[in-house]
Amino acid sequence: MKIRFAKSGLPATGTVIVGVLADRTLTAAAKALNEAGNGALSRALDAAKFDGKAEQTLTILAPAGTTLSRAVVVGLGDAAKADVAAWERIGGAAYAAAVATQDEDVLFALDGIDGAAVTTAEAAARIGFGALLRSYRFDKYRSEATEKKEDKPKITTFTVASDIGKDAKEAFAPLDAVAEGVFLTRNLQSEPANILGPEEFAKECQKLEKLGVKVTVLGEKEMKKLGMNALLGVGQGSVRESQTVIMEWNGGAKGDAPVAFVGKGVCFDTGGICLKPAGGMEDMKWDMGGAGVVTGLMHALASRKAKANVVGLIGLVENMPSGNAQRPGDVVVSMSGQTIEVINTDAEGRLVLADVLTYAQREHKPKAIIDLATLTGAIIVALGGEHAGMFTNNDDLADKLFRKGQATGEKVWRMPLGDAYDKLIKSDIADMKNVGDGRNGGSITAAQFLKRYIENDTPWAHLDIAGTTWTNKDLPVVPKGATAFGVRLLNDFVADHYEA
Secondary structure, three states: OEEEEEOOOOOOOOEEEEEEEOOOOEOHHHHHHHHHOOOHHHHHHHHHOOOOOOOOEEEEEOOOOOOOOEEEEEEEEOHHHOOHHHHHHHHHHHHHHHHHHOOOEEEEEOOOOOOOOOOHHHHHHHHHHHHHHHOOOOOOOOOOOOOOHHHOOOOOEEEEEOOOHHHHHHHHHHHHHHHHHHHHHHHHHHOOOOOOOHHHHHHHHHHHHHHOOEEEEEOHHHHHHHOOHHHHHHHOOOOOOOEEEEEEEEOOOOOOOOEEEEEEEEEEEOOOOOOOOOOOHHHHHHOOHHHHHHHHHHHHHHHOOOOOEEEEEEEEEEEOOOOOOOOOOOEEEOOOOOEEEOOOOOOOHHHHHHHHHHHHHHHHOOOEEEEEEOOOOHHHHHHOOOOEEEEEOOHHHHHHHHHHHHHHOOOEEEOOOOHHHHHHHOOOOOOEEOOOOOOOOHHHHHHHHHHOOOOOOOOEEEEEOOOOOEEOOOEOOEOOEEOOOOHHHHHHHHHHHOOO
């Protein structure tokens, strides 16, 4: 779908979207529509008990006094309190209502709103961004035999009309680049595991080279030489070769240390010898969610030419049971030299991350490092799907990530770390074991495990995105399915704190 920006005004035909504020105040476009129909819009709002609450929508067929096919009224809420994320949600809600019209072109008539918390140009850009994010659809495997043509979205152009369309277009340009990264991540997270294995994923990463990203792929031979036995142990039961991919974007000052992002990329997780129950195992195709976010983030940063040095690293494996699979009780020597007793082969993501974290620090010496992983079911029990769990050794980093989460709507919540939890992963025969005692504090003991691989007090944060990577219902800017949670959060984080 193409996002356009135009001068203010109502179209003569098709579908128009107009706004109503929280106190039932009509915007200029809504007033014009109401006057054309001799108060028909006001009567419709009364009948529907429409109060202008943010994201509330109402569709009016063939609005009186016009030649329009439909009018969609969207609640704008209290404009004085609406931040950029609120305008994005309004755009998403407007798109979701308008897509049912079957029109190819729709226009959101946005007017200058007195007392708004953001400029009209920024609001217009964010409405377009929200509509674009909501329009995502993964339908490459749907055939006409199972989906009627009339059920497919028809909107090809979503226009936001305001009195400063040129400024809105300029504000939207970097957001369009971020949307490309979001869509790449959602595509990766949505692909079935028979299509997207470690090597296929690595090839997708190599496509970023056309954007100026330096991409290096390590195969099993190279990883064995480096001593990445924790990662290799996870993938040894699969016929598919494990990979580590390093993506470098050097948009900042030459020689400036990069910020590093590390992603867990378990392309399918059966649990290995500790086999998962059959029910819901199909969801494990998106156990590479963290790697998907890092890849989409690198795409977004390169597309908008971010003025920062960033390195993204992902460990790609498939965790399968076989005669060659890792066994419970095995001991592996990680790249750092620390030994791990593998108690549970279904606690595999932390083994992958351990070696990639070590590689990231020793090869790139980052000024900060953030890892993302669909790591534990325990974090879903704790936080549901509303927040990702955040574990960190640095208060300043925690504050920055929390604030960016609030601003983008991709929220994180800080969880505890401490010696008492660290003692739970003490092994009798190795430096550590890969799970704690029992199920209590499962997401925390996983984070404690990762913390042991952070060297020289490097500022580090671990985001457990197990509960936020996939949604089983439509959200304002995220249709049902893969969310790409983290791309927008970390893009803004880099823009605010690491760009020159």
